[in-house]
Amino acid sequence: MTAPVLFGAIYSVYTRIARLALAEKGVAHRFEPVDIFDPPSVPAEYRGLHPFDRIPALRHGALDLFETAAIARYVDEGFAGPPLQPAAPGARARMAQIVGLLDAYAYRTLVWDVFVERVRKPVRGEPVDEGRIAAALPQAARCCRVLEGFLGGGDWLAGEGLGPTLADLHAAPMFACFRMAPEGASMLAAHAALDRWYRRMAARPSMLATPSPMIEGASHAGA
Helix, strand or coil, X not given: CCCCEEEECCCCHHHHHHHHHHHHHCCCCEEEECCCCCHHHCCHHHHHHCCCCCCCEEEECCEEEECHHHHHHHHHHHCCCCCCCCCCHHHHHHHHHHHHHHHHHHHHHHXXXXXXXXXXXXXXXXXXXXXXXXXXXXXXHHHHHHHHHHHCCCCCCCCCCCCCCHHHHXXXXXXXXXCXXXXXXXXXXXXXXXXXHHHHHHCCHHHHCCCCHHHHCCCCCCC
16 A cells, blocks of 8 residues: 555644654655645645545545544554554543543643734734733643643653553644743743653654744744
């Protein structure tokens, strides 16, 4: 079978999650840029691949997938390499719970309400919505407390026995953005175990191989 093709944008948090899974498993693949913030540039082929015009999506032979969590699970289960999911049902459910809470409660708060407002809008010369940032911080703090609780003194969010799992790969790109805002950096510093976790993740070869231009300083509208 041919190598998988990942469609997405290097500035995208969710594309980076999929790229991390591929990197952690050592899966050779092709990356096809798709900029959903520039609709005229989106290939017609992609419109059929993702019915909601979002990113990322994956094509592997006859299999087409969208939704990041589904892509990451397929990468883990479909290719050789270190496992990215616990084997025990309870631990695997806990991992899935963490991925779900990140999608439902953390992403918009950490990335759009704090990072985009505080970091990205000034780059674009747009006014910052201080009220939106202030309203987001209690939710951000709750997310940090809950995630730190999952660490339980260990190294990884889904518990010991493995290296990082899909839960860690899902969280790291969100926190890479969040910590760029002064409020995010301060909040992480106040949650020492979570801060140590992020530093472990940031030093991994997979993270170093998938830098985000938003964090590196390149200007772009997306997140």
